[in-house]
Amino acid sequence: MEFITIKVTCSTELIDVLIAELFEAKFDSFQELDDGFEGSCEQSQFDEKQVKEIFNNYSNVSFLIKEQEKINWNEEWEKNYNPIIVGNKCIVRASFHDPQPQFEYEIIVTPKMSFGTGHHATTYQVLDYQMTIDHTEKKVLDVGTGTGILAIMAHKRGASTLAATDIDQWCIENSEENFALNEVKDVRLVLGQISEVDQSDFDIIIANINKNVLIDQIGEYAKRLVDGGQLILSGFYEDDIEDLEAESAKHGLKKIKSTTRNKWAMLVLDKLSV
Template sequence: MNYTELQLTVSPDYTDILMAELAVLGFESFVETDEGLNAYILEPDFDETALQAVIDKYAGQTAIAYQINSLEKKNWNEEWERNYQPIEVQGQILVRASFHESKPDFRYDIVINPKMSFGTGHHETTAMMLEHQLSVDAAGKTVLDVGSGTGILAILAALQGAERVVAFDIEEWAVENARENTALNQCSGIDVFQGTIHEVNPDERFDIVLANINRNVLLDDIPAYVRLMKPEGTLLVSGFYEQDAADIEAKGRAEGLIKTGQLSQNNWVSIKFDKRTHGL
């Protein structure tokens, strides 16, 4: 059976939002591109009227253009594999799909089959979060992955030797994908659930909190992250632009955090915070 390929030209700010919207329409897989996003669905399941409704919903917020192609199934598989190339982070992490060969030279070999989920490591925000994780000793620690997507950050934490890893996402399909990926990496002990920060056990405390989301969610939820952190805990955040970094830093500072690191790539930013111990 043939597939329909949707090629979206859109700002990176909207790729994860549109992935969620298109998943509801039945699109099965996504590939982030330099122009935006490619999405794939079986031809009989494609509804152009429903697609146009989604485009119209966001057209007033950002420029969106799209093109529709028909792909034979064999060509669809080749296209997906051609677009999804392995990535390397700091010479220590290899992120690949299950159809790529492993490389023994890397300390961490992470297999991610993304399906509909955000977080393959290709986006700057995910790559920076992975890089920041390399600077944090997770061995024997407890880790919370907020808005986990494919589960890639939780998987790295588990491979680093974390004692307990909890991950959650608001989307059901992301939770399913994260569970599949944790199994692929033999990290099935990771606790993945569907929900928000408010469904995390309020009595539990974490050494490390990972949150790769967006500016508005971070500004709203950083206080909740801090409440769940141990006295000397670490918070890693990303998903926002350089112009928003001052607001994120100010929010962290107001909650008793100190900035101990920052990375930037193509106007995207990731910040490392540590929790102050005095007065806590």
């Protein structure tokens, strides 16, 4: 057996809370569902007692734990994946799809267990916004890179320096593969937390994670952003915008705009000059 999967059935309001608690329990890959979410972690990291203690604190929540055989994710993906078109200018497709050069931007991805193909409303919104802002000669950091798709778009938009982080080895390996597919070179990849990124002069920082992690890390993003730089946040619901905006203000970040899609949100902030 390779890893543990947990299927959680709960209300929408509890999804972010439970994901944050399971994240602390070493679960590092999550997928939201209509009636809750699924999470996974390496079998060697799984602590059943700790997980059960988490759920003992909540009523009206059910969960199912199962050991998962290693899956050929490329094969599974080929059965179900369709290209995504973003803003009529960008297509996100797999290598087994025919090229479509009529689009200004063509991104090729082959995800394994990594989040971020453009199908989810959060990734879609960030890609759409990236096509509206200047990346030329900019230094860009993609936090929680997943498939690497947002870093790939930054490269296609002219970024001069790229760095990307993820806490999941699957995601690091997957993003490396996708960078190669898109001829993106010289990306600094960091397996670990944002605290391990020592550079502090990024013009654009992108973090598509979840509300609780974002709130916890906003100060770290602000430290690494130049005055006048932009912080692009996603991975949360539209009802969470106010909380994220309030926390951002504590670190000298001011809202530029926000968007929503299918109740999911994106928030863009500017770092004020001190």
